[in-house]
Amino acid sequence: MKIVHMADSHLGFTSYSRVDKHGRNVVEGLFYQGFEQAVAKIIEINPDAVVHSGDVFHHVRPGIRPLYNFKVGLEKLQKAGIPVIIISGNHDSPKSFVGTSPFVIYQGMKGVHISRKYEYEFFEEGDYKFHCIPFCLDSSDYTTQFSKIEMSGKDVLVMHGLVESLRNRKLHTVGEHEINDSLLKKDFDYIALGHYHAQARIATNAWYSGSIEYFNFGEARDKKGLLLVELETGEVKPIEVRPRYMADLEPLDCSGLSTEDISERLMELCDPEVIKDKIVRVNLTNVDRSAYKNVNQASINRLISPALYLKVKVDFADEKESRDRKPIDRFSLQSEFEKFMEAEASRGRIPKAIKEDVVAYGSDLVKKAVSSGNTEALDAPQQAKPPQL
Numbered sequence: 001m002k003i004v005h006m007a008d009s010h011l012g013f014t015s016y017s018r019v020d021k022h023g024r025n026v027v028e029g030l031f032y033q034g035f036e037q038a039v040a041k042i043i044e045i046n047p048d049a050v051v052h053s054g055d056v057f058h059h060v061r062p063g064i065r066p067l068y069n070f071k072v073g074l075e076k077l078q079k080a081g082i083p084v085i086i087i088s089g090n091h092d093s094p095k096s097f098v099g100t101s102p103f104v105i106y107q108g109m110k111g112v113h114i115s116r117k118y119e120y121e122f123f124e125e126g127d128y129k130f131h132c133i134p135f136c137l138d139s140s141d142y143t144t145q146f147s148k149i150e151m152s153g154k155d156v157l158v159m160h161g162l163v164e165s166l167r168n169r170k171l172h173t174v175g176e177h178e179i180n181d182s183l184l185k186k187d188f189d190y191i192a193l194g195h196y197h198a199q200a201r202i203a204t205n206a207w208y209s210g211s212i213e214y215f216n217f218g219e220a221r222d223k224k225g226l227l228l229v230e231l232e233t234g235e236v237k238p239i240e241v242r243p244r245y246m247a248d249l250e251p252l253d254c255s256g257l258s259t260e261d262i263s264e265r266l267m268e269l270c271d272p273e274v275i276k277d278k279i280v281r282v283n284l285t286n287v288d289r290s291a292y293k294n295v296n297q298a299s300i301n302r303l304i305s306p307a308l309y310l311k312v313k314v315d316f317a318d319e320k321e322s323r324d325r326k327p328i329d330r331f332s333l334q335s336e337f338e339k340f341m342e343a344e345a346s347r348g349r350i351p352k353a354i355k356e357d358v359v360a361y362g363s364d365l366v367k368k369a370v371s372s373g374n375t376e377a378l379d380a381p382q383q384a385k386p387p388q389l
Contacts, residue, residue, distance in 0.1 A: 001126045003156070004042050004239070005227040007053035007194030008211035009035050010091065011066035015215070016279060016309035026308055027279075030245075032069045034212045038226060038241050039073040043080045045228060045239070049125045050082055053194025053209065054089025054135065054160030062092070062102050071105075074112055083111040085123055085130045089160040089194055090175030093118070093135040115158075120145040128154045128189070128231060135160055139177040146183050155187065156231065160194040163202050171195070189231045198222035199238055212241050217281045217311075220248035245308070247275075251283040255317070259294040262287070266300055266312070275307040285315040292316070337362060 011032065014025040042050055057066050077084055092102055093116065101116045113123040115132035118141070123130045129152040133145045142161070149157075161179040162170060170176060176195070184191055184206045191206035197219055199210040209227045214220065226239040249269060254262055262284070269282050284292075292314060304310040341362060344350050 001049070001128055001231045002045075002047045003049045003051055003190075003229050003231060004045060004047045005051050005053065005190075005192045005207065005209040005229055006038060006042075006212070007160075007192075007209045008055045008089070008197055009038075009052070009070075010055055010058040010211065010213065010215070011035060011070055012062045013058040013213070013215070018309050028065070030308070031213050032065070034242055035069060035073055038212055039076050041226065041239060041241055042082065043076065046080070047082060047228070049130075050077060050084045051130065051156070051158055051192045052084065052086045053158055053192045054087045055091040055194060056086065056089075057092040057102055060092055060094050060099065060102065067102065067105065074106060074109060078109060078111050081111070083125050084113065085125065085132065085158060086112070086114045087132045087134040087158050087160055087194070088114075088116040090135050090173060090177065093175065095137065095175060097137075120148045122149075128152075128156055130156045130158060131188075132158045133160075135175060136177065142177065142179060142183065151187055154231070155189055157183075157185075157188045157191045158194075159183070159191070162195055163193070163206075165202065166196055166200075169196065171197075189234070190229055192229075199225065199227065201236070205234060207236055214246035214279065217246065217248040220246045220281075245277065246279045248281045249283060251285045251315075253286055254284050254288070254291075255286040257288070257291065259291045262291060263295050263300070266295070267303060270300070270303050270307075270310065272303070272306045275304065275310060278307055279309045280304075280307050281311045281313055283313045283315070286317045287314050289316045289318060 009031070012028065013031050014028045016025075016027050018026040020026055020029065056070060074084065086103070088101060088103060094101060097118075103114045103116045106112055106114060113125075113130070113132075115121050115123075115134045118134065118136050120131065120133050122132060131149050133142060136142055136145060142159070149155075159179060161177045163179045163184065164181045167178060179193075184203045186203075186205060188205055191203070193202065193206060193208045196208040197211040197215060198208065199222070200208045202208065207227055207229075210222065210224055212224055212226070214222075214224065223238060224244070225241045228237040228239050229235070252265060252269065254265070257265070266282065270280075300312075341350065
């Protein structure tokens with residue numbers, strides 16, 4: 001049996017501020033175009049089934065455009081006689097039982113199987129059993145739902161989440177759950193995963209198909225597209241849907257460059273033929289602040305107009321010097337803070353009953369503040385609340 005594995009369409013995604021003549025976000029339209037091309041490619045391949053591993057939509061309450069574009073795609077696959085198995089992901093699942101899934105409007109379509117109810121269910125296509133575990137409300141639920149699986153001898157597992165071995169690649173999105181590596185059993189003929197946006201083989205039989213589209217410059221070098229899977233042999237073949245349209249250019253060292261030099265280098269990098277219809281980031285390092293201040297921004301803006309979006313990221317030389325300074329000794333600063341609080345408590349300024357809570361809370365803030373100074377990012381815990389005096 002031959003299947004196409006896809007995931008993370010994120011229909012309805014908007015970004016990068018560029019709009020068309022009707023005021024519609026250009027990137028949103030690009031995603032619909034990519035989904036249409038993916039459907040055309042699938043029909044051309046003519047597999048026995050399509051598996052979508054979650055995050056069809058970018059929002060749990062998608063607008064008319066994403067709902068309609070997905071419906072058109074399903075109808076084309078339906079007309080071609082290609083069954084579709086879909087699970088909901090963290091983006092397109094309500095985060096409580098009170099909400100209504102956007103997939104309810106597609107229920108009942110012939111040949112379209114949708115798992116969206118926070119619990120395990122299976123669908124049978126051909127000789128295979130597709131075991132589906134959609135987004136669950138709690139990360140502990142995945143193991144519980146997995147235990148309900150009864151193997152048939154010809155089995156495909158479909159899940160959405162980040163496997164433990166990729167936890168350093170978290171997307172930090174709402175409802176992002178980790179999948180325990182122990183669930184990636186060798187007994188399955190294939191495991192179709194969604195959530196991680198790059199194509200990646202996680203185990204002998206487990207793959208992320210990745211997304212078709214590019215979301216940020218961290219994905220600029222990722223391989224994108226579909227996966228064609230031969231279930232009998234386990235062969236997996238990447239299928240490109242569209243040319244790469246995002247570029248994160250190699251950093252350009254601007255040490256010693258004048259205003260004219262920087263302008264000239266920017267114009268070389270932003271060749272209209274190179275950046276046309278692309279999302280591009282130009283990275284300038286060791287830039288003299290006064291030299292860059294005099295760069296003619298108007299001429300640069302006219303130059304980059306062929307691009308879908310172009311960002312110039314500037315790393316000023318004086319900022320680098322600041323970052324290179326010796327970091328603050330966090331342990332010394334925490335110790336001084338604790339001594340200060342002990343002294344305040346001894347003077348009766350802090351009630352004894354909450355002294356330990358106050359010291360612990362304050363020490364944690366000091367630690368976070370120092371880390372912020374060293375990494376340029378303060379990420380104070382959202383759950384933490386100061387003790388009430």
